[in-house]
Amino acid sequence: MSDAPTADATVAPEVPVTAGTHEHVGADGTRDVANAEAVITARNVHIEYEVDPVAVRAVRGVDLTVYRGEILGLAGESGCGKSTLAYGLNRLLKAPALMTEGEVTFHDRTDGVDTDIDVLALDGDQLRAFRWDKISMVFQGAMNSLNPVIKIRKQLFDVFTTHRPGMTDDAMEERSRELLELVGVDPDRINSYAHELSGGMRQRVMIAMALALEPQLMIMDEPTTALDVVVQRDIIREIMRLREIFGFAVIFITHDLPMLLEISDRVAIMLEGQIVERGTAHQIYTNAQHDYTKKLLSSFPSLTGERGSFVRGGEDL
Numbered sequence: 253m254s255d256a257p258t259a260d261a262t263v264a265p266e267v268p269v270t271a272g273t274h275e276h277v278g279a280d281g282t283r284d285v286a287n288a289e290a291v292i293t294a295r296n297v298h299i300e301y302e303v304d305p306v307a308v309r310a311v312r313g314v315d316l317t318v319y320r321g322e323i324l325g326l327a328g329e330s331g332c333g334k335s336t337l338a339y340g341l342n343r344l345l346k347a348p349a350l351m352t353e354g355e356v357t358f359h360d361r362t363d364g365v366d367t368d369i370d371v372l373a374l375d376g377d378q379l380r381a382f383r384w385d386k387i388s389m390v391f392q393g394a395m396n397s398l399n400p401v402i403k404i405r406k407q408l409f410d411v412f413t414t415h416r417p418g419m420t421d422d423a424m425e426e427r428s429r430e431l432l433e434l435v436g437v438d439p440d441r442i443n444s445y446a447h448e449l450s451g452g453m454r455q456r457v458m459i460a461m462a463l464a465l466e467p468q469l470m471i472m473d474e475p476t477t478a479l480d481v482v483v484q485r486d487i488i489r490e491i492m493r494l495r496e497i498f499g500f501a502v503i504f505i506t507h508d509l510p511m512l513l514e515i516s517d518r519v520a521i522m523l524e525g526q527i528v529e530r531g532t533a534h535q536i537y538t539n540a541q542h543d544y545t546k547k548l549l550s551s552f553p554s555l556t557g558e559r560g561s562f563v564r565g566g567e568d569l
Contacts, residue, residue, distance in 0.1 A: 324517065408428040409424050429442060473505045484511075
């Protein structure tokens with residue numbers, strides 16, 4: 253893999269975390285992260301795929317901070333390291349992937365008590381308790397994530413029996429139905445198998461499962477990629493609505509930069525394992541600095557531009 257363009261000249265430094273401050277929603281609807289508190293910070297993260305003859309460096313020296321209640325969009329072409337980074341933050345990497353260097357700290361807030369958790373130091377039962385409770389994840393293919401031979405009820409119940417062992421069956425039933433209704437799925441679908449649901453409904457079930465324990469951070473790895481544009485819009489609206497209700501932060505991963513510009517508070521652009529540019533959605537849209545970001549912006553068609561012009565604009569991607 254060739255060296256990516258250096259980020260020093262184009263990437264604004266991460267805004268330092270200010271303890272005891274609160275986020276502010278500006279007139280443009282975005283959150284003022286300069287006065288927000290971090291929910292997770294990652295420093296100098298390196299992830300490699302240990303394959304012969306030479307290890308592939310998928311993530312190279314990434315620094316990332318996600319603030320409470322914000323949507324951070326992570327954009328870049330396929331293979332740039334977006335999903336690998338997300339899996340690393342949540343300790344979901346599997347061989348041959350390996351985080352060779354870096355720090356990941358989750359800034360937990362439970363019952364008003366703030367605690368810093370060294371995510372990379374978690375192991376065994378600690379790691380099992382951390383996942384889904386503090387950070388949940390919505391994977392790209394809902395049909396591949398849901399068990400095809402187990403009803404939705406059992407799959408929702410599994411979340412509670414693992415993390416809330418004191419819940420009764422009646423309580424789990426009630427909560428599961430509430431979650432389905434919350435994401436716009438008929439609660440009676442709790443008796444369905446995954447193949448009996450449409451693609452949009454399956455993705456909504458995955459979002460319901462991710463919300464089950466009211467995590468502080470939700471990672472969404474291209475959750476709308478396989479859906480048609482109308483269903484995509486509905487899913488995005490649900491995510492925005494639920495974020496406002498529960499206040500969780502979101503890392504939204506996609507190659508669809510225009511969509512990220514619409515829904516995100518901040519956007520980070522990845523190229524060849526590095527974040528080469530970051531800023532508010534408005535900054536990225538109006539004043540992109542890195543050539544790769546500019547090409548991403550120019551690679552999508554305009555509703556009013558000359559026919560075919562967007563192909564010429566993105567021909568070097």
